[in-house]
Structures are given as structure tokens and as C-alpha cells.
Amino acid sequence: MKFGSIDIDRPIVLAPMEDVTDTAFRLICKRLGADMVYTEFTSCEALIRDIPRALKKIKITEEERPIGIQIFGGVDASMEEAAKRIEEFGPDFIDINCGCWVKNHVARGEGAALLKDLPNFERVVQSVVKATRLPVTVKTRLGWDAQSIVILDVARMVEQAGAKALTVHCRTRSQAHRGEADWGWLEKIKKVISIPLIGNGDINSPEDVKRMFETGCDGVMIGRGAIHNPWLFQQTKHFLKTGTLLPPPTLKEKIALCIEHLTMAVELKGQRDGVLPFRKHYVGYLKGVPHVAHLRSDLMRLTDSRQIIDRFQEFLEEKTLF
Ligand SMILES: Cc1cc2nc3c(=O)[nH]c(=O)nc-3n(C[C@H](O)[C@H](O)[C@H](O)COP(=O)(O)O)c2cc1C
Known part of the structure; x- marks a missing residue:
């Protein structure tokens, strides 16, 4: 998978998770084999107002590279300003959260709300791309609900808008974290874009990672599976290389x-x-x-x-x- 300064063959990445993927957990997962990590998502409005808690969240260390700072927001001008601010924090890329299902965020037009307003989704991505020399990536879901799966249009649109990679959590907003992630979409998305595609949703074992790579995606992102088993990165690397499973940690x-x-x-x-x-x-x-x-x-x-x-x-x- 190549974008910006990143060039990693079949990366296994740690998902951004609020109140979970702080520096300590990112470093633990890196040590156990995670190829790329993200900060917890941070509000663009909080960043441009210099809210100390938000600024703390996007502090990164050299050991964590490659790392993306993830931001969210529904107003293109605020996203643009936040992207400019972020440059001084020195991440390898900026990721835009376009998938958070949580009611308060959605009510403000942020996160997964963008899936209901594709013109604004596009403006948000374009504004961040325009504001920074850093590569910009997007993380989103399949659509708002099962009746409105828009991921193929979204995938084409984010590439056109200048995003350098796309991560898809293979659920809809209305599923939140329930039900099964539908990996069947990954193959279809791969056909309509040329930027790298990172698949996400329901990875809990080395075998799951192998199966997700078989859909053709370029990277695999692990969320809750890493909380339940931080060794999953190491175990997966070993499995992909040798076809055998490591014994569990003592x-x-x-x-x-x-x-x-x-x-x-x-x-x-x-x-x-x-x-x-x-x-x-x-x-x-x-x-x-x-x-x-x-x-x-x-x-x-x-x-x-x-x-x-x-x-x-x-x-x-x-x-x-x-
Ligand atoms: C506690 C928790 C916090 C999360 N916070 C974020 C976040 O800050 N940004 C984001 O893009 N996704 C967030 N997510 C979603 C995950 O990144 C991921 O897309 C989702 O958990 C599906 O992957 P999984 O099945 O491997 O857990 C969060 C998920 C959980 C469980």
C-alpha cells in the first residue's frame, strides 16, 4: 500500500478508537506488529479553538510512525482551518472521520451524517485536501442504512476530491457496531477506485485478516479485536508468513x-x-x-x-x- 511517504506491503493497521487508541495503546500495538496507527478522532472545532484536551489527543511520538491524526467535522471552513493547524503536529497523514454513528455527532452534521449529504461530504474532503501538503485519507461506512448504500459513489468521489486512501467500515450507520460487517462490498469498491483501500469490520483472528485480504483490499484495519487481543497483530503476521498459528501468550x-x-x-x-x-x-x-x-x-x-x-x-x- 503506497501513499505519501507510506509504502507498506499488506499493512495491518490499528483502528482509531476514542478513549482507547491513546499513545500508550498505540505504542503497545506497534510493538506487537501494527503497521500503521491513528489518533482518536478529534473535533476540528475544538482544535481551532485550542481546547487543551483536543490538542493533547493529537500529540504524537516518533516511535508511532507512520501515524495519522484523525479529525471530524461537518463544516468545510472549520475542517480547512483544523487541517492547517495539524501540520505543526507532524503526522504522516490526516484522516477524516466520515463514519461516526453517535447521535450527538450526527445531529451536528459530522461523522456518518456526511453519508446523507454527499455534496457536503465532498466539500469537507476537498477543503482538507486544499489546506494541507500532507496526504489526506477518509474513513467511512457503506451508507446511512441498508436502503441507502452509497459507498461506490462515495469511493469515486473521495478519490476525485484528492484523498490518497479510503478506509471502509463495512457496516451502515444504522448498524452502529451491531450485526455482521459485509465484506462483500470491498471487492466492488476496489473496482471503482485506484487509491488504496483499507477494509475494516469484525476482524478477530489471523484467519479473518487473511480472508479480508482475499477480497483484494490493500490494508486491513483492526478495531475491537485489538482491544480483546493486542497480540493479534503479531499472531497475524506470523500466520500470513508461515500458515501456522502462534501459541497464545502465557x-x-x-x-x-x-x-x-x-x-x-x-x-x-x-x-x-x-x-x-x-x-x-x-x-x-x-x-x-x-x-x-x-x-x-x-x-x-x-x-x-x-x-x-x-x-x-x-x-x-x-x-x-x-
Ligand atoms: C470504543 C470505540 C471507539 C471508536 N472510536 C472511533 C474513532 O475515534 N474514530 C473512528 O473512525 N472510528 C472509531 N471507532 C470505530 C472503529 O474504528 C472501527 O471502525 C469499528 O470498531 C469497526 O471495526 P472492528 O469491528 O474491528 O471493531 C470506534 C470504535 C470503538 C469500539
């Missing part, structure tokens, strides 16, 4: 990586902002580990990372005694 490896991830999150964001959003990661690190009910309820209660680490050590000691 309990010791799971807990060691969880502690390292938590420690990094706290170093970067402080105790409160590091620990509370981290709770959604325990399920991934403890997946497949038996007898974790007590441990899990303690982890959901504790708010200090030192206590959490002690609790993990205690659990590990208990497990190795038996």
Missing part, C-alpha cells in the same frame, strides 16, 4: 504486558486519566485466564496504579502456587 506474559501498558498510560496521562479509561483493557489481557472474577472486580474498583500492579502480582503468585 499468563505471565499477559500480566507483564498489561502492567507495562498501564504504567505507560499513567506516565503519559497521570493516575486518574491513566487508570480509569484503562479498565476497558483488562478484558483483553485477562481473556482466557480462568478464575478471574475476584481479580476483575478488584481491578474495576482500584484507582491507583500501584495498588493495581500489587493486585496483579498477588494473583500471579496465587496462580503459580497451585
Whole structure:
């Protein structure tokens, strides 16, 4: 897959996920084999008003490259201004979110609302492309609902508007995250564009990645599957190379990586902002580990990372005694 300075054969990329793909998780996934990462989506209106929380979200580190900063907005002039601001943060590309299903965003004409107003969708993409020398990419869905699948028109339009790659979450807005992603569209989209296509939706195993590449898409993006199993990138790379599956990580490896991830999150964001959003990661690190009910309820209660680490050590000691 080639665009801008990016040239990666069959990249497996970490999806942008609000309150999940912060610097700490991006670095963990990179280390485990993710080829490309994105920031959480950030409001263009917040960026142009210099809202500190928004500016923090788009801070990136060299180790994360190649990385895209993802923005959202429904007003072309604001998107243009935000794109100009972003250049100083030095990402490898800017991605436009045109798929967020959440009611408040849609009500403001942002995210998936653009799928109901293709002329505005086009203006938004054109305005960002015009504003920056960075490559611009688009992430969207199949359409608003099953009765209005517009992805083929959207794909042609975003290429025409100057986007350098397209990511498609193979669901409609009305599906949100429910139902099955329909990968059947990827082959059709591939036929109408010449820019790289990244497929997304329901990737949970190395075999899923292989099957999605068979649709002809150039890259595969993993969202929730990476929360449930950050090792998925490494496991997939191994599977694509050798056709065999790596053994799952041991309990010791799971807990060691969880502690390292938590420690990094706290170093970067402080105790409160590091620990509370981290709770959604325990399920991934403890997946497949038996007898974790007590441990899990303690982890959901504790708010200090030192206590959490002690609790993990205690659990590990208990497990190795038996
Ligand atoms: C917690 C969460 C937060 C998300 N935040 C974003 C976001 O900031 N930007 C975006 O484009 N998509 C976001 N998404 C959608 C994912 O990027 C992805 O398209 C979706 O989860 C489908 O992929 P999956 O089936 O591999 O999870 C989010 C999804 C989840 C579960």
C-alpha cells in the first residue's frame, strides 16, 4: 500500500478508537506488529479553538510512525482551518472521520451524517485536501442504512476530491457496531477506485485478516479485536508468513504486558486519566485466564496504579502456587 511517504506491503493497521487508541495503546500495538496507527478522532472545532484536551489527543511520538491524526467535522471552513493547524503536529497523514454513528455527532452534521449529504461530504474532503501538503485519507461506512448504500459513489468521489486512501467500515450507520460487517462490498469498491483501500469490520483472528485480504483490499484495519487481543497483530503476521498459528501468550506474559501498558498510560496521562479509561483493557489481557472474577472486580474498583500492579502480582503468585 503506497501513499505519501507510506509504502507498506499488506499493512495491518490499528483502528482509531476514542478513549482507547491513546499513545500508550498505540505504542503497545506497534510493538506487537501494527503497521500503521491513528489518533482518536478529534473535533476540528475544538482544535481551532485550542481546547487543551483536543490538542493533547493529537500529540504524537516518533516511535508511532507512520501515524495519522484523525479529525471530524461537518463544516468545510472549520475542517480547512483544523487541517492547517495539524501540520505543526507532524503526522504522516490526516484522516477524516466520515463514519461516526453517535447521535450527538450526527445531529451536528459530522461523522456518518456526511453519508446523507454527499455534496457536503465532498466539500469537507476537498477543503482538507486544499489546506494541507500532507496526504489526506477518509474513513467511512457503506451508507446511512441498508436502503441507502452509497459507498461506490462515495469511493469515486473521495478519490476525485484528492484523498490518497479510503478506509471502509463495512457496516451502515444504522448498524452502529451491531450485526455482521459485509465484506462483500470491498471487492466492488476496489473496482471503482485506484487509491488504496483499507477494509475494516469484525476482524478477530489471523484467519479473518487473511480472508479480508482475499477480497483484494490493500490494508486491513483492526478495531475491537485489538482491544480483546493486542497480540493479534503479531499472531497475524506470523500466520500470513508461515500458515501456522502462534501459541497464545502465557499468563505471565499477559500480566507483564498489561502492567507495562498501564504504567505507560499513567506516565503519559497521570493516575486518574491513566487508570480509569484503562479498565476497558483488562478484558483483553485477562481473556482466557480462568478464575478471574475476584481479580476483575478488584481491578474495576482500584484507582491507583500501584495498588493495581500489587493486585496483579498477588494473583500471579496465587496462580503459580497451585
Ligand atoms: C470504543 C470505540 C471507539 C471508536 N472510536 C472511533 C474513532 O475515534 N474514530 C473512528 O473512525 N472510528 C472509531 N471507532 C470505530 C472503529 O474504528 C472501527 O471502525 C469499528 O470498531 C469497526 O471495526 P472492528 O469491528 O474491528 O471493531 C470506534 C470504535 C470503538 C469500539
